[in-house]
Each structure stands twice: as structure tokens, then as C-alpha cells.
Amino acid sequence: MILGAVEVIRPGLLTTVQDLGRFGHQALGVPVSGPMDRFSHRLANQLVGNDANAATLEVTLIGPELLFATASVVAIAGAVFDVSCDGRAVPMGESFAMLPGQRLRFGRVVQGARAYIGIAGGVLTPRVLGSRATHLVSRMGGIGGRALLAGDRLPVLAEPDRRPHRKAPGLTLPTGGRARLRVVPGPQDHWFQREALETMASVSFRVSPRSNRMGYRLEGPPLLRASAAELISEPVGMGAIQVPGAGEPILLMADRQTAGGYPKIGHVISADLPLAGQLAPGDFIEFILCERKEAVAALIARERQLLRSAARETHEHA
Amino acid sequence: MLLVEFEPVIDPIVNERAIMLAARIRERGASGVLDVAPGYCTVAVHFDPLQIDLGALERSIAEEASRIEGLVAVPAKAPIEIAVTYGGEHGPDIDAVAAYAGCTPAEVVKWHSARTYRVYMLGFVPGFAYLGSVDPRIAAPRHRAPRERVPAGSVGIAGEQTGVYPVTSPGGWQLIGHTSSPMFDPDRSSPSLLAPGDLVRFVPRLGDGA
Numbered sequence: 001m002i003l004g005a006v007e008v009i010r011p012g013l014l015t016t017v018q019d020l021g022r023f024g025h026q027a028l029g030v031p032v033s034g035p036m037d038r039f040s041h042r043l044a045n046q047l048v049g050n051d052a053n054a055a056t057l058e059v060t061l062i063g064p065e066l067l068f069a070t071a072s073v074v075a076i077a078g079a080v081f082d083v084s085c086d087g088r089a090v091p092m093g094e095s096f097a098m099l100p101g102q103r104l105r106f107g108r109v110v111q112g113a114r115a116y117i118g119i120a121g122g123v124l125t126p127r128v129l130g131s132r133a134t135h136l137v138s139r140m141g142g143i144g145g146r147a148l149l150a151g152d153r154l155p156v157l158a159e160p161d162r163r164p165h166r167k168a169p170g171l172t173l174p175t176g177g178r179a180r181l182r183v184v185p186g187p188q189d190h191w192f193q194r195e196a197l198e199t200m201a202s203v204s205f206r207v208s209p210r211s212n213r214m215g216y217r218l219e220g221p222p223l224l225r226a227s228a229a230e231l232i233s234e235p236v237g238m239g240a241i242q243v244p245g246a247g248e249p250i251l252l253m254a255d256r257q258t259a260g261g262y263p264k265i266g267h268v269i270s271a272d273l274p275l276a277g278q279l280a281p282g283d284f285i286e287f288i289l290c291e292r293k294e295a296v297a298a299l300i301a302r303e304r305q306l307l308r309s310a311a312r313e314t315h316e317h318a
Numbered sequence: 319m320l321l322v323e324f325e326p327v328i329d330p331i332v333n334e335r336a337i338m339l340a341a342r343i344r345e346r347g348a349s350g351v352l353d354v355a356p357g358y359c360t361v362a363v364h365f366d367p368l369q370i371d372l373g374a375l376e377r378s379i380a381e382e383a384s385r386i387e388g389l390v391a392v393p394a395k396a397p398i399e400i401a402v403t404y405g406g407e408h409g410p411d412i413d414a415v416a417a418y419a420g421c422t423p424a425e426v427v428k429w430h431s432a433r434t435y436r437v438y439m440l441g442f443v444p445g446f447a448y449l450g451s452v453d454p455r456i457a458a459p460r461h462r463a464p465r466e467r468v469p470a471g472s473v474g475i476a477g478e479q480t481g482v483y484p485v486t487s488p489g490g491w492q493l494i495g496h497t498s499s500p501m502f503d504p505d506r507s508s509p510s511l512l513a514p515g516d517l518v519r520f521v522p523r524l525g526d527g528a
Contacts (some may be wrong), residue, residue, distance in 0.1 A: 023352040023353040023364065024353050025353075025444075025509070026353050026355035026364070027340065027353075027354070027356060027440065027513070027514055028355075028439035028444060028445060028502075028509060028510040029441045029442060029444045029445055029446050029447075029510070030352070030444040030504075030509075030511065031441060031444070032364075033357040042516070054391075056443050062519060087352060102509065109336050127353070129504050129509065137487070138485065139485070140444070140504060143453065150377060187321050189448050231443060232326055232327075232357070232358045232359060233357060233439065233448065234321065234357040234358070234360040234362070235319075235321070235356075235357050235360060235361075235362030235441075236362075237319030237321075237362065237364060240319075251329045256443055257442055257443070258355060258440070258441045259355075259439060259440075259441030260441075261443070267319075270367065292372070295367075296367050299367055299368060300368065303368055308475070311474050
């Protein structure tokens, strides 16, 4: 395997190396991390012929400028950005070739918040505890456990196989900065006042500026508890909506801690988490209550979309 | 994520059951089970619903759970010793804890290092172990406003919990000492010094003023 490199000219606001996440060590307190929008991460990989777990670059709101030192095949999925290569517009949701010395330059974001750059062969930064995912707080994975900086050189495959040109419709992104997210109540929904779930399902919550990859603080009417009992800290997952005493909910996202001591009124269903990953501070969330059966059906429908995309290769050469 | 809930108490036997159930589920190695993590009295099973049927997963968990109901004692094991420099710049809150307890800093050291603690759970950051239970006399509540920066190795108290900060991070616990034992290193074959169910003793370093 011959290594090539992609050089970071401008890093963008927050560009990180992510694979599907660091699973298997939560018992030791190691957070999972991984993409905020798993669907688009997987699609970006699929478009360049990678495994779903290959590392992509997660781009947040302001994208990077990258110089390819070696030839590669690249695809961008998720948020829609104006992206150019040597002055020509680059399509989203489609694989394309980068030649040695060419620059991939991100301009303004048009829709959504996070795009994934899939590179044939994946980004080959070292694995930490089996994963390349960057976890910012524990400084693990990616490059030194941090967001990319100008001057970083990302190891990639120097001579990727010629791969068929692929194109696929991506996630239907939230429009007007509003996402509708389905929620299964629990496990502590009964700790809250009876009206809390109704309130949650009837108003819009605003994603606070104090939000990050760990979680979104949500501004809206407080979700009040019926009792003052303290929860014994327990493991938490991505999508959990935990509510501290003052009633301001926090939607736990990719870099969440492994455990938490606040009661959880519900969980955003897995099928809708990619939509949550496309939100930025100032955007709005409307919650819709649903049942577990619907959650599984929705996930299967989401998965079919990826399978259909895989079947739609056009067999042109990139 | 599926959450298995035991009786909601902080109790060594309940915790041991959760740890054992987590180990059993992990050993089954069912495809689609991504991670299994025990809490004080819960077990989280992270799974991919497209690879494993939720009903089948619940049935196999119930089967394993029924097998460990008979567990009524915690296995004896040797405690892991952690050397601590108490007080002074290493433990800036020791006087506040002493004031809370109405005792001297030396008594805080004596009472904190007298007990053998159990690792109930890890969380917060990699390798951060929640240890219990602290002598109620020195169980000072955490700070109302957390510190922005707690140095790695700081030993703290939060109510009846105690623990060591493995990396420099924000934190609200009352800091009474410092250890140079590396708590977490992802390059070690077992990355975390402490694992759920381990026993811990803090050993005051000689020459401490406290």
C-alpha cells in the first residue's frame, strides 16, 4: 500500500476525521464519537467504493481548502456547499477524480450544516482503540484528537483503484433550518409532569449557541419534573434527550459522554438522527412522539435508500 | 440502545449483577451488538437494529439475567493501590472539606484513605471511575460552579463519591489530593487502570504535611 497525502490549506470551522465510531470501550468511559450524520458519512464512503467504517472528513458550516498531493477519487455528501476544484464547480452526491496538485475549495454552505468528504481508501490516520474517529474532549483519534489545522497532512491511498462513477440522492435535508424529529418516550418520561411530553410535541425548540458535537442545548418552554428525586448515573446513547433540573433539554449527539445523571424524557429515533446532525445553532426542532415499532420501520426505510443508491452505479469511469 | 434496569440503588451486589450481566452479553458475541456498558444498577446494550431483532435480543438478555439472580455476594479481590499526595497545592479544597466536616485536614486524609472503595462505573471521560462510598463525615457536596480546569491526576470528593481525574478537564469535585498514577492510556493493553467492579485504596504518600 503506497501512501499519498492530502494537505490542509485552510481547515474550515471544525473539520474532523470520523469513522463510524469507537465502540467497545464504553464500559471504561470511552466515548463513541463518530459522524453527527451517519447516513451522509456512509453515503460519501459508498460513492467512492469504501466500507462504511472508512474514515471521512466531517465539515462543519465553513468548509476547508484541501490540496491533493496524489490522485484520488472523492465524493461529498450531506450538507450542500458551493465547492470548486480549480475554479470549476464540484457536484454534491457524486464521485469525481482529483489529480495531483488540484485544490478542493469549500465556499458557502447552501443547506444543512455538515458535509462528509469521502476519499477512496479512506483517511488513514492511526487507529486509537480500534477507531479513527476524533473525540475532541478526550483528544483521541484523527490527528492528535483535534480538529484539522492548516498544514496538516492527511495520509490517504496514493493509487486507489479505478472506481466506477457513482451518483446518489442524499439525505432530504431540513429546509428553512427546521427539522422534524421523531421521539420514543423513556426511559424516565414518567419522572416528568404529565404535560411535559405534550409540551415537547407541540412547540419548536431552538438549538442554542451553546451546542457542539457533544450535544445540543434546546431553548423552549421548560420540561418540568414531577419529583425532585436524583437519578443514579447511567449509560446514555446518541439521541437521548436529557433534562437537567431547570428543564432545558439537551439532545445528546456524537461526542456525548458514556453516562449521565439527568433523567431522559425520550430518545430521537435512529432514522432521524442524521437530520439532527444537519442542524446548526439557531435552527429549530419539532418533536413528534412515536412508538418503537415505527422507529424500526423508519430505520429500515432509511437503510433501503442507501441500498438503492448502491445499486445505482452508472459504471462510467471517474 | 437498550437499557436493562436493576433495582435503582447504589449497592455492591446490585452493581456486581449489572457488571456480570454485561460480561455475559458481551461473551455471547451476538452480531449486531456493538457495545455493552454497565452502570451502577443498569446495563446499556448498544445494538444495530438492522442486524439483530430487538425481541430476540431482549429474550437472550432476560435469559442471562435470570441466571445471575442467585448472585448474593461480591467476589473478594485485592484492592488496587493509588498513591496520593494530599493537601496543599495538590488538594486545594482540603481545607474546605475539613471545614465541612468540622475536622482537621489530617483527619480528612485519614478518613479518605481508610476505606476500600468499589469502582461502580466509569464515565465522564475515558478512565474516570466513580468510587464509593466515602465516609459520610467528609462527603462534601460538589462545587456549585465547576472549575474550568482540573489538572489530570486530581483526587476529588463529590458527596459519597470519590475519584481521580484521568485528563485535565472541567470539573466540580472537591479536590483533596493528587496522584501521578496514569489512569488511562489508550496504547496500553488494558487502557484503564480501573475497571467496573475493581476495589481501590488510596495510600497517602509519606512526607505529606497533612
